[in-house]
Amino acid sequence: ETGVTQSPTHLIKTRGQQVTLRCSSQSGHNTVSWYQQALGQGPQFIFQYYREEENGRGNFPPRFSGLQFPNYSSELNVNALELDDSALYLCASRREGTDTQYFGPGTRLTVL
Amino acid sequence: LAKTTQPISMDSYEGQEVNITCSHNNIATNDYITWYQQFPSQGPRFIIQGYKTKVTNEVASLFIPADRKSSTLSLPRVSLSDTAVYYCLVGDMDTGRRALTFGSGTRLQVQP
Numbered sequence: 524e525t526g527v528t529q530s531p532t533h534l535i536k537t538r539g540q541q542v543t544l545r546c547s548s549q550s551g552h553n554t555v556s557w558y559q560q561a562l563g564q565g566p567q568f569i570f571q572y573y574r575e576e577e578n579g580r581g582n583f584p585p586r587f588s589g590l591q592f593p594n595y596s597s598e599l600n601v602n603a604l605e606l607d608d609s610a611l612y613l614c615a616s617r618r619e620g621t622d623t624q625y626f627g628p629g630t631r632l633t634v635l
Numbered sequence: 636l637a638k639t640t641q642p643i644s645m646d647s648y649e650g651q652e653v654n655i656t657c658s659h660n661n662i663a664t665n666d667y668i669t670w671y672q673q674f675p676s677q678g679p680r681f682i683i684q685g686y687k688t689k690v691t692n693e694v695a696s697l698f699i700p701a702d703r704k705s706s707t708l709s710l711p712r713v714s715l716s717d718t719a720v721y722y723c724l725v726g727d728m729d730t731g732r733r734a735l736t737f738g739s740g741t742r743l744q745v746q747p
Binding site for chain 2: 525527558564565566567568611613615622623624625626627628629631
């Protein structure tokens, strides 16, 4: 519906492992943001990429990193997973010059 | 980044009009006001966006007073499927500083 897809839908990892989450945005949406949403809370901004470069970051440690590719896809990488990393991870994209972000369905990450 | 304040929860009945008010006292000149709807385990869905006065689309209306320190989302004739969390956000269109700050949202429960 929004044209933003995420994979995988669900993922289970153990503490200390690394994970890569993927997002595919609409054509022409050259800005992508990633959010972490813990149960019962609003989404928290992780970082934003614009034209393949990070240009904004929330209060998340460096073990959260990302990539954006020319084909409007992006990745969120999390190293050294901790139990508190268990959450719904959302990506959102928008077209340059607009303020409306379109969210994907999210990836539910569980860290055991 | 402007901070928003919304009621934690609201209850309504099918067929009623629901108005959710959001306070944003520190809204900046370039900030737009955007509302999102979120169902459990899904990404937020864009509802409506405005800068001043009144905006209406096929699903909602957004009322913004002259001082822009608050805004009201109006949902006409709600149904059970409108049960969700509603988030009010403010932000500007500057690509370099873009980050949506979500509060805890308003949990709307629609009863039959």
